[in-house]
Amino acid sequence: MSVQDRYISLVAACTxxxxxxxxxxxxxxxxxxxxxxxxxxDENPAELWQLRGEELWKTPRGSRQVSLExxxxxxxxxxxxxxxxxxxxxxxxxxxxxxxxSRLVTCMTNLQGLPESxxxxxxxxxxxxxxxxxxITAYVAAASRGSRITIPLDHAAEKAxxxxxxxxxxxxxxxxxxxxxxxxxxxxxxxxLQTLPQLTTSEGAQAAYTRWPAYRVSQGELRTMEWRLQDCxxxxxxxxxxxxxxxxxxxxxxxxxNANGGEMAAPSIKR
Amino acid sequence: xxxxxxxxxxxxxxxxxxxxxxxxxxDLTATLKAxxxxxxxxxxxxLDQDETQKLCTQLRDQVPTSxxxxxxxRMNLATxxxxxxxxxxxxxxxxxxxxxxxxxxxxxxxxxxxxxxNCYACHELAPTEMAYGTLGPSLKHYGKLRGQDPAVLxxxxxxxxxxxxxxxxxxxPRFGHxxxxxxxxxKDVMAYLFDAASPVNQ
Numbered sequence: 001m002s003v004q005d006r007y008i009s010l011v012a013a014c015t016x017x018x019x020x021x022x023x024x025x026x027x028x029x030x031x032x033x034x035x036x037x038x039x040x041x042d043e044n045p046a047e048l049w050q051l052r053g054e055e056l057w058k059t060p061r062g063s064r065q066v067s068l069e070x071x072x073x074x075x076x077x078x079x080x081x082x083x084x085x086x087x088x089x090x091x092x093x094x095x096x097x098x099x100x101x102s103r104l105v106t107c108m109t110n111l112q113g114l115p116e117s118x119x120x121x122x123x124x125x126x127x128x129x130x131x132x133x134x135x136i137t138a139y140v141a142a143a144s145r146g147s148r149i150t151i152p153l154d155h156a157a158e159k160a161x162x163x164x165x166x167x168x169x170x171x172x173x174x175x176x177x178x179x180x181x182x183x184x185x186x187x188x189x190x191x192x193l194q195t196l197p198q199l200t201t202s203e204g205a206q207a208a209y210t211r212w213p214a215y216r217v218s219q220g221e222l223r224t225m226e227w228r229l230q231d232c233x234x235x236x237x238x239x240x241x242x243x244x245x246x247x248x249x250x251x252x253x254x255x256x257x258n259a260n261g262g263e264m265a266a267p268s269i270k271r
Numbered sequence: 272x273x274x275x276x277x278x279x280x281x282x283x284x285x286x287x288x289x290x291x292x293x294x295x296x297x298d299l300t301a302t303l304k305a306x307x308x309x310x311x312x313x314x315x316x317x318l319d320q321d322e323t324q325k326l327c328t329q330l331r332d333q334v335p336t337s338x339x340x341x342x343x344x345r346m347n348l349a350t351x352x353x354x355x356x357x358x359x360x361x362x363x364x365x366x367x368x369x370x371x372x373x374x375x376x377x378x379x380x381x382x383x384x385x386x387x388x389n390c391y392a393c394h395e396l397a398p399t400e401m402a403y404g405t406l407g408p409s410l411k412h413y414g415k416l417r418g419q420d421p422a423v424l425x426x427x428x429x430x431x432x433x434x435x436x437x438x439x440x441x442x443x444p445r446f447g448h449x450x451x452x453x454x455x456x457x458k459d460v461m462a463y464l465f466d467a468a469s470p471v472n473q
Contacts (some may be wrong), residue, residue, distance in 0.1 A: 167296045168303065170331045172324040174317045175376050175451055176444040183406070185332045191392045191404040192373075200332075237376045238317055240310035247306035 028193045032271040036217050046138055046215040046267035049222040053139025056132055062112030071107035073100065073140065084144035085264050088253045090155040097161040099252045101226050102244035104136055123243050124227050127220075134213070137224045141213050144264040149209065151257040158253065161246070165254030168247055169199075174237040180251075183232075194271075199255060206262030209255050214270040222267060225252055313378035323347060327440035340439045347435035350448045351428070359424040359461050366463030367470070369456045370396060376451065386451050388460055393443065396463070397470035406442055414465035415472040427464060431457050 027035070057068045057080075073083035074091070088099040094106055108119045125131035153159050172179040180199070183191060187198040198204035213224045226243055229251055233241050241248055296302060303318045320328065323343055326335075335343065353359075372387025374380045390396060393407035417423045429436045432447030446452040452460070463469050 164296050164302070167299050170328055171299060171303070171320075172328050173303075173320055175449045177324055177327070177449070178444075179328070181332055182442045186406075189405050191406065192402045193404075196406075234313075234377050234379060237313060239307040239313045239315055240378065242306050242308060245306035247303060 028190075029195050029271045031193075032217065033269060036269060044215055044267065044269055045220075046142075046213070046222050046269070049135045049138035049215075050142050050267070051139075052130070053135035053137070056136050057139055062108070062114040064111070064113040066112055068104075068107055068112065068136070071104070071111055073103055080140050080143040082144050082147040084141045084266075085147035085149045086151070088158075088161065088249050088256060089151075090157050097155075097157050097246075097249055097253065099225070099244070099249050100137055100140060101133055101224060102249060104133055104140075105244060108132075120243065124223070124230075125221050134222050134224055134227075137213050138222050138267050141264070141266045145266070147264050149206070149256060149259050149262045149264065151253070151260050153257060161250045161253040162257050163250075164246060165250035165252070168251055169254055176237050178236040180232065180236075199258065202258055202260065202262075205255055205258035209259035210262045210265050211268035211270070213266050214268045216270050218271055223270075225255075310378035312376065312380075312382045323435055323440075330440060335439050343435055343439035344437060347433045347439075347445070347448070348429065348437075350445075351432045351436055352447065352454075353425070353428065354454055354458055359428050359458060360419075360465055361455060361458030361462045363459070363462040363466040363469040363471075365456075366459035366461070367397075369452065369460045370463055371400075385453075385456065388446060388452055388456065390460065398473065399470060410464060410471065412472055414467065414469070417465075419465055424461070424465070428457070428461060431460060 060067050070077045072078075072091075072093075073080060074086055074089045075081075075083050084100055087103070088097050090097050091103065091106075096102075098106065105116070105119050108114045109116050119133070122129050122131045123133055125134055151158075153162055169180040169184075172182070183189075183196050184199040184204075186196075187201070187204065189196045189198075197208040199208060209225075212228055213222055215221075216223050226248055229248060230241050300318055300320065304315050307315060307318060309315055323346065326339065326343060330339075369388040370390040372385075373389040373392060374384065375386025375389075380386075390410070391400060391402065392404045395403040395405075395409040395411050396413075398411055413427075426437070430438070430443070431452075433445040434441040434443035435445060444451055447454070447457055464471055466472070
């Protein structure tokens with residue numbers, strides 16, 4: 001069996017297992033992952049996304065027929081080693097603070113000349129519909145494995161992004177009065193059996209942030225931080241957060257900075 | 272070691288992160304609205320805050336002062352409507368469904384279906400149900416421990432109707448005040464807490 005085939009059957013098996021895991025929460029998050037490892041060992045289907053991401057990164061595409069190998073993720077054109085661990089950051093050329101996903105959109109549109117509507121058509125994959133952004137994010141994030149998160153907040157716009165993210169984290173709204181802080185500002189709490197990370201401390205933020213993007217067993221998909229935020233906001237009963245918006249990047253900056261010094265270990269496996 | 276040093280050391284070791292910039296963002300609601308779009312029933316007006324949400328947002332996770340606590344509880348207690356027929360307790364079996372159902376009002380939920388109360392997300396209730404969350408206190412044996420004195424029933428009703436009537440800036444949703452649950456659903460969930468036959472009291 002080729003690497004691809006092996007992972008395809010693994011993903012199929014995981015999707016079946018995922019269906020059972022997404023039934024009423026009878027297991028803690030940790031138990032679900034332990035069950036997964038018992039069945040599949042250390043194999044992480046995220047590698048399938050990484051492989052696809054690598055191919056997308058290296059293939060000349062778009063109206064300019066160039067690859068992403070000249071894309072500057074903050075450490076110079078084409079440098080991906082350790083780049084994810086230093087994002088979000090300020091970019092001179094766009095005059096914006098960007099996370100990995102919004103930076104990839106910039107490179108795919110400006111550098112490669114792909115139409116934005118095409119780049120953003122599938123932000124989050126769904127079975128047959130594959131997301132290029134998720135695949136490339138997995139590939140780039142994997143190149144930061146073992147790197148320490150380094151978010152110095154040197155630029156005024158980076159400080160402002162953090163302040164925005166922090167304010168949003170505590171903003172109570174919607175029919176349920178929920179803020180991110182409702183579920184994520186105490187340690188050792190759970191919703192049903194799902195352990196809630198405490199994201200206001202460096203220990204809690206590191207444990208969470210260093211493990212995204214992640215392969216979600218319950219969905220059979222690789223998911224990025226933008227997806228994680230959107231799904232929590234859905235549970236918060238709020239409307240749709242715009243992908244790559246200042247609020248999405250602010251929240252990511254808040255989490256990344258709180259996780260400063262943590263060692264990246266993504267893509268990981270999540271329930 | 273002097274005590275202020277010890278306090279600082281303790282804060283550094285285990286305290287929450289010191290905020291990098293404590294300044295609040297000026298018009299956060301407008302900033303949020305610009306970054307969100309309507310998604311089915313989850314529309315932009317959900318980003319508007321009422322007075323309680325505003326005050327509790329400013330506090331972040333700080334405990335309110337007694338003056339502010341009083342202001343919030345008074346304002347919220349005034350919203351609590353007792354059941355129209357004066358009867359607090361409905362059907363515990365229907366209440367169990369309300370307590371176990373987590374859906375309702377999310378963009379992904381069917382608005383034609385009744386909303387859940389999702390009490391199990393945060394509370395231990397029936398001792399046989401192990402999949403309970405811990406954001407709120409255990410409500411196991413709630414009625415068995417407290418009896419059905421009118422004052423006890425009225426307090427529990429107020430907590431379900433509007434948690435901020437007694438617990439300012441509570442993490443518990445204000446189910447009646449915010450229109451999450453209907454009066455009948457709240458009566459049913461009250462019966463789930465108090466009825467002697469309810470699994471909560473076994």
